[in-house]
Amino acid sequence: MKLKILKTFNIREHSIFIWMILIAIVAAILSTVFSNIKSEQTHQIKSSLDNIYLKKVIKEITSNLEPRYTTLQYVSKSGDTYQSIVNKLSISTDEKKVLLDNILNEKSLKILKINQKFSFKLDNLAKVKIIEFIIETDKKNEIYFSRSETESKFVSKKIKKNFRKNLVYKETIITDSLYNSAIKLGIKPNVIIEFARLYGFQVDFQRDIWKNDSFQIIYEEFINDNNKIVDTGEIIFANLNLQNDDLQLYKYEYEKNKIDYFDENGKSIRKTLMKTPINGARLSSSYGKRKHPILGYTKMHTGTDFAAPKGTPIMASGDGKVSKAGWCGGGGNCVKIKHNSTYQTVYAHMSKFGKGIKKGVRVKQGQIIGYVGSTGMSTGPHLHYEVIENGRKVNSQKLKLPSGKILKGEERKKFEVSKIKIDVLKSNLISKIN
Numbered sequence: 001m002k003l004k005i006l007k008t009f010n011i012r013e014h015s016i017f018i019w020m021i022l023i024a025i026v027a028a029i030l031s032t033v034f035s036n037i038k039s040e041q042t043h044q045i046k047s048s049l050d051n052i053y054l055k056k057v058i059k060e061i062t063s064n065l066e067p068r069y070t071t072l073q074y075v076s077k078s079g080d081t082y083q084s085i086v087n088k089l090s091i092s093t094d095e096k097k098v099l100l101d102n103i104l105n106e107k108s109l110k111i112l113k114i115n116q117k118f119s120f121k122l123d124n125l126a127k128v129k130i131i132e133f134i135i136e137t138d139k140k141n142e143i144y145f146s147r148s149e150t151e152s153k154f155v156s157k158k159i160k161k162n163f164r165k166n167l168v169y170k171e172t173i174i175t176d177s178l179y180n181s182a183i184k185l186g187i188k189p190n191v192i193i194e195f196a197r198l199y200g201f202q203v204d205f206q207r208d209i210w211k212n213d214s215f216q217i218i219y220e221e222f223i224n225d226n227n228k229i230v231d232t233g234e235i236i237f238a239n240l241n242l243q244n245d246d247l248q249l250y251k252y253e254y255e256k257n258k259i260d261y262f263d264e265n266g267k268s269i270r271k272t273l274m275k276t277p278i279n280g281a282r283l284s285s286s287y288g289k290r291k292h293p294i295l296g297y298t299k300m301h302t303g304t305d306f307a308a309p310k311g312t313p314i315m316a317s318g319d320g321k322v323s324k325a326g327w328c329g330g331g332g333n334c335v336k337i338k339h340n341s342t343y344q345t346v347y348a349h350m351s352k353f354g355k356g357i358k359k360g361v362r363v364k365q366g367q368i369i370g371y372v373g374s375t376g377m378s379t380g381p382h383l384h385y386e387v388i389e390n391g392r393k394v395n396s397q398k399l400k401l402p403s404g405k406i407l408k409g410e411e412r413k414k415f416e417v418s419k420i421k422i423d424v425l426k427s428n429l430i431s432k433i434n
């Protein structure tokens, strides 16, 4: 009896556990079922969204709901005029004229600069009409034009953007690529692209940049009230150090609103190739078909010959890197220079090479790379000079390249002042980081 009571008591005690286990099992089953239903529902929604027909319907609905206003943005490029920009808008000729007249009447918009931002707001209701537009005059100011629906003339007002201009100095050693090294420093991609464009006359970025080369840069940054960088401006200074050779460039406003970049000697970085890389020579055979003096048959002469006494110095016709300094068969002792991704030059029949001229060496425009001779297939001392443009031999004497401006006299003095200011700015910015 005593035992029986104990037994019942035991079962009762156990029943709590049994109930707990049962509840747990039920809960587990329920949650599995529920989550299955839920995932089934998500799946259904997803697949119906994937349904092409539905997609099409949604697209049609949204396209029918065209907004009343459209805003068009444009950034001025080289060669643009206010007229060409206005002509890009799909508005009536009369409307274009109104717009252009209003722009041209605005004194602060006299000169259209490159990279000026435009924003036009169009009213699509009834006939297309401009209701307001904004033209940036510089990074900190813009002109806002607006009008009421009934009027044709716009009212303009100057708006000062709440940007602070900040001058940033960055420097680094190039570890992998120039681009990656610059990005790691927090330099915006558009600044890097501009940097590469400026050096494009001198440097072949795919081959000339070596590990442990370095660069320095000063550029403008525009910061809003929330301390966020909203835009970048111009590059003020840059230096690219390639194998211990400094390639510096200074921004200089040589005329009002006309800026260019010059090296430390006031020479524009827009380098051209020399037409005659030799002094005191006479052109003895030009580019084109001719009867070969040794082979005797008519052959294309793919270069220009300059007759000159043996030993006359030959100059590098542009900055670049020596890609060959050695024997070229018929060309005798020859030097080949790669100037950038577009141009290469070849100098043949040399009697000897210039001091230190060998494959891989960087040369400056005008540097002596060799001396006139008559090595290889040649009838007398002369320089055979070739220009290769995108892999094709071209006539060096007909080549149209932008001329490299050299600042002289008063202009040079003004440049020197501007250069000193930039150098002072540079030391100030450097002292701030250290």
Ligand SMILES: [Zn+2]
Pocket: 285, 301, 303, 304, 305, 383, 384, 385
């Ligand atoms: Zn020749």
